[in-house]
Amino acid sequence: MKIIVYTTDGCVYCKMAKEFFERNNISYEEKNVSDDANRQEMIEKSNQLKVPVIDVDGRIIVGFDEEELQAICAM
Amino acid sequence: MRDVIIIGGGPAGVAAGVYSARKKLKTLLITESFGGQSAIAESIENWIGSKKISGMEFAKILEEHIRAQENIEIKMPENVIEVKKISDGFEITTDKNNSYQAMALIITSGGRRRRLNIPGEAQFEGKGVAYCSTCDAPVFKNKSVAVVGAGDAGLGAAIDLARYAEKVYLISNKKSLIGDMSLQEIVKNSEKITIITDAEVQEVLGGEFVFGLKYFAQNDNQIKELNVEGIFVEIGSTPNSEFVKKLVDTNPKGEIIIDHRTGATSRPGIFAAGFATDEIYKQNNIAVGDGVVAALSAYNYLLNLEKL
DSSP: OOEEEEEOTTOHHHHHHHHHHHHTTOOOEEEETTSHHHHHHHHHHHSSOOSOEEEETTEEEESOOHHHHHHHHHO | OEEEEEEOOSHHHHHHHHHHHHTTOOEEEEOSSSSGGGGGOSOBOOSTTOSOBOHHHHHHHHHHHHHTOSSEEEEOSOOEEEEEEETTEEEEEETTSOEEEEEEEEEOOOEEEOOOOOTTTTTTBTTTEESOHHHHGGGGTTSEEEEEOOSHHHHHHHHHHHTTOSEEEEEOSSSSOOSOHHHHHHHHHOSSEEEEOSEEEEEEEESSSEEEEEEEETTTTEEEEEOOSEEEEOOOEEEOOGGGTTTSOBOTTSOBOOOTTTOBOSSTTEEEOGGGBOOSSOOHHHHHHHHHHHHHHHHHHHHHHTOO
16 A cells, blocks of 8 residues: 655644554655645645645545544555 | 533543543543644643643643543544433434433533635635645745734734745734734734735635635725635634524524533533633633533532432
8 A cells, every 4th residue: 555645844634644654554655745846746636725635545535534544544 | 311411522621521520420521523623733832731732732631631531431523413401401412313311511512713604715625715824834835825814813824824925915804903912013024924904805716726815995995806826714713502502592602601600501400611602711721620610510510409
């Protein structure tokens, strides 16, 4: 499973998402969107302007919803 | 039948829960999440006992404290939809189609962000309309943005955004800024921030994403437009009291009216604390104290019913 979490520094839900993956021993790549290329990539993938965006094998999730992530990662 | 149900898991609800449980009341706490409105704060620096704590850490210590109690049952995430009076207490219904009964209730349901309720706002949420500048400000790097609201939150958002955006318009329907003087100073001295007062925001303009904002300028009595790609709405919060309005008195703001010595509402057996009430100072530290008051009053109420 390849996971990318698009984040900003001040975003609590981004931290919650990262903690969720760490707690469950799931590896992920973090892309901070203050970087121009990362930001552009996030907007193109999610077609919106809010963080966090989580890409799980191409499936795009906007926001942090623990139940939803658990369901997806259990599959 | 339980002794008490607490609705909400912010500082008021957790304080009420810890005290109810330690009084050995059969207690149920129902909440969407823990920590209340501060849970998304980047940093809290006035929580007494901690020099600095993140909103997430704040939510975590509250949750740990309530879960450490023996006599408490917790339903989370779950939201209360309706409260009804029944013969010997109250029955509540939730969004999970559960119903629970108790002899007393403590309402600590807090508040939620106020919205502008103008055309385009809902349609463009996440497409330029945003409610969390600490979260989303970097997404608007080198763009023009507007912040609506000139209280502390609006000023803070404008300052956050000025670090990234090319241009920030701070818009208020008041005659002047109203927030913290030191924040006002920073805003006024920023070359990137333009302050527009006496302006009534009317419409969010956009295509796929936001591209502008329409407002009524009271000074010149005309409608004007701004070209912005982001609109941050920072016009305060509104109390979560709708589900209980039929049972307790509320004021025109929707705040539950309480007796500030006891936390009692207009309905015997229902107590309230925190942001959802007419407490003047909406502070975490005060919410905790008021939650304790409500729990002790609920305990005395049950004692007087001679049901304990």
